[in-house]
Structures are given as structure tokens and as C-alpha cells.
Amino acid sequence: MPDFIIKMKPMIVDYFSKESLLVFIMMLLLLVFILLVLVYVLRKTDMVLKYGIFWDKNNNPHCPSCKIPLNIYGEYTIGNGFYCESCKAVYPMADRGFEFSVSKARKIMNKMK
Ligand SMILES: [Zn+2]
Numbered sequence: 001m002p003d004f005i006i007k008m009k010p011m012i013v014d015y016f017s018k019e020s021l022l023v024f025i026m027m028l029l030l031l032v033f034i035l036l037v038l039v040y041v042l043r044k045t046d047m048v049l050k051y052g053i054f055w056d057k058n059n060n061p062h063c064p065s066c067k068i069p070l071n072i073y074g075e076y077t078i079g080n081g082f083y084c085e086s087c088k089a090v091y092p093m094a095d096r097g098f099e100f101s102v103s104k105a106r107k108i109m110n111k112m113k
Contacts, residue, residue, distance in 0.1 A: 047067070055109055059106045059109045059110065063086065063087060070091070078090055078092055
């Protein structure tokens with residue numbers, strides 16, 4: 001074999017076996033997968049904070065603290081609001097001190113779209 005062809009052989013082959021290179025590639029693929037999962041988990045939420053409550057794109061209320069869906073709306077000692085079972089807290093739905101109903105909030109949110 002001519003001398004220059006031997007010199008063109010990639011140097012990485014001299015230092016690492018095919019098996020260790022394969023392991024290295026698999027580790028890189030695993031790292032990429034972990035990064036993709038992280039990006040998916042940490043992606044920006046598309047919920048809107050309005051009237052002290054998070055609203056998803058279908059105008060369903062979510063807890064402003066833990067972001068789970070809220071269902072129980074009612075009258076509490078601090079006023080009307082949503083009760084989060086996870087946080088054990090009431091989140092009043094109000095805008096500049098004025099309380100209003102869920103349906104009115106939804107109507108306003110729909111107009112904003
Ligand atoms: Zn909560």
C-alpha cells in the first residue's frame with residue numbers, strides 16, 4: 001500500500017476499538033434523548049395568567065400555583081374563587097378588586113382571541 005494512503009487513515013481508528021466507538025455513539029444518542037425529554041418537560045407553558053388564575057387555550061381554569069385543572073368554584077370566606085385540592089387553597093378570581101363569574105371570564109377570554 002502506498003505511504004500516503006496509510007497516512008490518510010483516520011487517526012481515531014488507531015486509538016479506539018470499533019466497540020468503544022459504538023458505545024460512545026450510543027452514549028451520545030442517549031444524551032440527545034435525555035436533552036429532548038428535558039426540553040419537552042421544561043417547555044414554556046401556553047397558559048395565560050388572567051384574573052389570578054391560569055387559563056389554557058380552551059379557557060379551562062388551572063391553579064396559579066401548581067397548574068392542575070381547577071373544577072370547584074364557589075363562595076368562600078374570602079370571596080368567590082376556585083379551590084385547589086392539591087394546594088388546599090382558595091384562589092379568588094378577580095380583576096382590580098371586582099369579582100365576577102367563570103362564564104363572564106370565559107366570555108371575555110373568548111373575545112380576546
Ligand atoms: Zn394548586
